[in-house]
Amino acid sequence: MKRQQILERAVKEIQDGMCVNLGIGMPTLIANMIPNDFNVMLQSENGLLGIGPYPQKDEVDPDLINAGKETVTAKAGASFFDSAESFAMIRGGHIDLAILGGMEVSENGDLANWMIPGKMVKGMGGAMDLVQGAKRIVVIMDHVNKHGESKVKKNCSLPLTGEKVVHCLITELAVFQFTEAGMELLELQNGVTLDEVKSKTEAEFTISPSIEIRA
Amino acid sequence: MSKLLTSFDNAIERIEDGATIIVGGFGLSGIPEKLIIALRNKGVKDLTIVSNNCGVDDWGLGLLLENKQIKKMIASYVGENKLFEQQFLSGELEVELVPQGTLAERLRAGGAGIPAFYTATGVGTEVAKGKEHKEFDGRTYIMEKGIVGDFAFVKAWKADHFGNLVYRKTARNFNPVVATAGKVTLVEVEELVGIGELDPDDIHTSGVYVQKVLVGNDYEKRIEKLTTANA
Numbered sequence: 173m174k175r176q177q178i179l180e181r182a183v184k185e186i187q188d189g190m191c192v193n194l195g196i197g198m199p200t201l202i203a204n205m206i207p208n209d210f211n212v213m214l215q216s217e218n219g220l221l222g223i224g225p226y227p228q229k230d231e232v233d234p235d236l237i238n239a240g241k242e243t244v245t246a247k248a249g250a251s252f253f254d255s256a257e258s259f260a261m262i263r264g265g266h267i268d269l270a271i272l273g274g275m276e277v278s279e280n281g282d283l284a285n286w287m288i289p290g291k292m293v294k295g296m297g298g299a300m301d302l303v304q305g306a307k308r309i310v311v312i313m314d315h316v317n318k319h320g321e322s323k324v325k326k327n328c329s330l331p332l333t334g335e336k337v338v339h340c341l342i343t344e345l346a347v348f349q350f351t352e353a354g355m356e357l358l359e360l361q362n363g364v365t366l367d368e369v370k371s372k373t374e375a376e377f378t379i380s381p382s383i384e385i386r387a
Numbered sequence: 388m389s390k391l392l393t394s395f396d397n398a399i400e401r402i403e404d405g406a407t408i409i410v411g412g413f414g415l416s417g418i419p420e421k422l423i424i425a426l427r428n429k430g431v432k433d434l435t436i437v438s439n440n441c442g443v444d445d446w447g448l449g450l451l452l453e454n455k456q457i458k459k460m461i462a463s464y465v466g467e468n469k470l471f472e473q474q475f476l477s478g479e480l481e482v483e484l485v486p487q488g489t490l491a492e493r494l495r496a497g498g499a500g501i502p503a504f505y506t507a508t509g510v511g512t513e514v515a516k517g518k519e520h521k522e523f524d525g526r527t528y529i530m531e532k533g534i535v536g537d538f539a540f541v542k543a544w545k546a547d548h549f550g551n552l553v554y555r556k557t558a559r560n561f562n563p564v565v566a567t568a569g570k571v572t573l574v575e576v577e578e579l580v581g582i583g584e585l586d587p588d589d590i591h592t593s594g595v596y597v598q599k600v601l602v603g604n605d606y607e608k609r610i611e612k613l614t615t616a617n618a
Contacts, residue, residue: 217487218413219557226614234416234608235544235558241414241467241611252556254563254591255413255439256495259488263508282511292476293484294466300514301488304507335511 174314174344177361179205181342182271182312186212191221193262193302195272196240198312202271213249215267217258217298222250239298259298263305270306272299274313274341276328279375281338281350283311284330296333303334315343315372322374324348345369348377356380389548390600391579395425398573398599402538404431405458409494409536410438410448411565414467414611417558418447419540421575421603426540427451433458437494437534439487439561441465446609455479461534463487467611486514489531491564496533498567498596503532539569543592546576547583550597551590559591566596575601 175198183205186192193215194200203223206212214223216238223238224245231245238244246252253261261267276284283303286296303309316322324341340358341348346369347359355377360369366383392398399422402408408426412418423442426434427450436457442449451457452470459481465471474480485493486508496504505528509515519530541562544555552574554562566572579602 216557218416218560226616229615232610232613232615233556234610235556237414237416237557237611239413241416242614243610243612244614246556252554252559254554254559255487255491255561256564259491263488263492263506292466292472293482295462295464295484296486296514297464298487300486300512301508304510305488332512 177344178312178342181347181361182310185269185271185310185340186210188212190268191215191266193217193267193270193306195270195299195302196297197273199271199273200240215258215261216244217255217262219253219255219258220246220250221253221261222247224250259301259305262298262301265305265307267306269308269310270302271310271312272302274311274323276323276325276330277311277313277338277341278325278328279355279377281336281355282328283309283333283338284328285311285333287331289331299333303337308339309337310340310342311338312342315345322372325374326376345372354378357383359383390550390594390597391548392599392601395421395575395601396428398422398601399425399429401571402426402429402431405433406431406537407435407437409534409539409565409568410436411539411541411560411562412447413439413557413560415443415447415609417542417554417560417562418442419542419575420447420607421601422540422573423447423450427454427456430454430456432456435459435461437461437536439463439490441468441471443467443611444470446607452480459483461485461490463490491561493531493534494561494564494568497535498564501533503530505530534568536569537571539565539572541566541572541574543574543576545578545580545585546574546597546600547580547585547594548600549582550574550594550600551585552576552592552594552597553585553589554591563592566592571598572596573599573601575603577603577606
């Protein structure tokens with residue numbers, strides 16, 4: 173249920189007309205929640221702008237996959253291109269929004285989401301390019317780990333994907349934004365109290381005036 | 388003059404131990420499956436392989452791992468492969484992880500005669516360690532070097548006898564930049580056509596980059612993650 177709450181809030185970040193990259197895993201699920209009347213082009217960094225729905229069984233094509241290596245389709249208006257051009261799009265600032273998963277986010281907007289020391293390193297794929305290149309970076313993740321420890325930290329303890337790259341963080345408890353002034357609590361998720369967010373957040377943050385009034 | 392060869396074994400004849408080989412493909416899509424098998428059969432060792440991924444345990448570049456032919460792997464993501472993990476942890480295999488966009492650009496630069504370039508990707512991370520940092524207009528960038536390989540293995544959909552290439556859908560991926568970055572570029576295709584049959588407007592890779600063309604039959608085109616509607 174908490175995953176659903178995160179996803180429902182995350183899809184609101186997508187506006188009509190945007191070109192968007194959804195990270196592998198949980199962010200990919202957002203694709204199905206985009207309003208039907210929106211004209212949104214989803215980018216897959218292996219070389220497709222305009223990802224369509226999963227194929228019918230008889231449409232499956234091994235030459236048409238997404239960055240998660242899943243078989244997909246291309247929607248009307250889609251284009252194919254090579255990997256260098258795909259990342260020129262990303263690094264050149266032509267992708268409006270990237271929604272990525274996270275392991276840790278720090279109060280100054282650092283993101284760690286690619287490796288855990290001591291475990292097998294799988295690689296960063298395109299994550300380091302996306303956080304530096306896309307115009308807006310939204311991270312979605314659980315607020316605490318399975319031991320109940322805050323993943324929203326003063327400083328990330330895991331190796332970084334990028335420094336000061338996160339614009340918005342959405343968890344099952346709250347929504348934060350990151351500006352030059354620091355980290356600000358923007359919204360509480362339904363049924364969540366300010367005290368709960370404070371107690372489960374290691375990072376220091378300011379509170380948006382709209383929340384102070386409600387609280 | 389035709390660049391067509393009929394034998395995959397002959398095509399890789401000149402590859403020796405210690406060679407650097409750049410290989411196209413993303414996951415198992417658009418991989419030069421016949422050239423990889425020929426290289427496995429030849430058995431050359433201590434190879435440096437540059438490719439976005441390293442196949443799976445029994446297919447693609449995983450075949451070279453199985454045969455312990457790879458000394459060093461330069462890739463962006465290698466998470467789909469247990470053999471890789473074993474050889475990495477035991478120290479048999481050296482790994483350089485490169486952000487995917489940086490890898491694509493390093494190949495593009497290598498193929499275009501550009502020795503190095505600056506990018507913001509990786510700044511403030513482990514990737515930036517030991518690299519030159521430089522500021523442009525108030526933003527910090529790191530220097531990354533171009534890559535040129537002794538050989539490049541490419542998979543395309545169609546070729547003509549000059550080596551002009553057309554790719555299909557997302558099987559294009561790294562293949563066009565890989566084609567430019569090999570001192571010797573070997574291409575395998577599903578279909579060979581006559582000179583003049585490809586519309587010049589439709590050609591993705593000019594034959595200038597290609598040394599040899601081979602036609603493969605019965606492509607397996609394995610699917611890593613079969614996902615369908617209503618599944």
